[in-house]
Amino acid sequence: MSDLNTSRKTRTGSVVSNRMEKSVVVRVERKVRHKLYGKFMKTSVKYLADDAENLCNIGDVVLIEECRPLSKRKRWRVKTILEQAV
Numbered sequence: 001m002s003d004l005n006t007s008r009k010t011r012t013g014s015v016v017s018n019r020m021e022k023s024v025v026v027r028v029e030r031k032v033r034h035k036l037y038g039k040f041m042k043t044s045v046k047y048l049a050d051d052a053e054n055l056c057n058i059g060d061v062v063l064i065e066e067c068r069p070l071s072k073r074k075r076w077r078v079k080t081i082l083e084q085a086v
Contacts, residue, residue, distance in 0.1 A: 009066040012082065015056045016046065023074060024051045026064055049076040059085025 013028035029044045048071075049064045056062060061083035064076040 010079065011047065011064050011076075013047070013062065013064065015058055015060045015062060015085075018051070018054075018056055018058055022050060022052055022054060024049050024056045024062075024078065026062060026076070026078075028064075047076045048074045049078050050074055051078045056081060057085055 011026075011028045013026040015024050016027045017025040026047050026049050027044050028047060029042055031040045032043050033040055047064060049062070050067070050070050056078060060081050062081050063079045065079045066075060067077045069075050070077075
């Protein structure tokens with residue numbers, strides 16, 4: 001049964017907001033190829049992630065991991081801080 005929990009989605013992004021208590025907003029950017037013209041475009045998605053210790057600051061690069069629903073919009077948890085903002 002423990003084998004089912006090992007494959008969780010992870011994303012890398014930067015912290016945009018940390019005003020909430022124990023939560024951060026993380027922007028994840030990716031490049032998508034345009035269907036007709038073939039040009040690569042940047043698209044971004046914002047995720048609400050759980051930050052239990054309030055360690056994240058704006059500008060930090062973090063790794064977030066998918067988890068069970070924690071609230072109405074929170075379905076991600078901060079796993080590690082990869083790079084701290086200056």
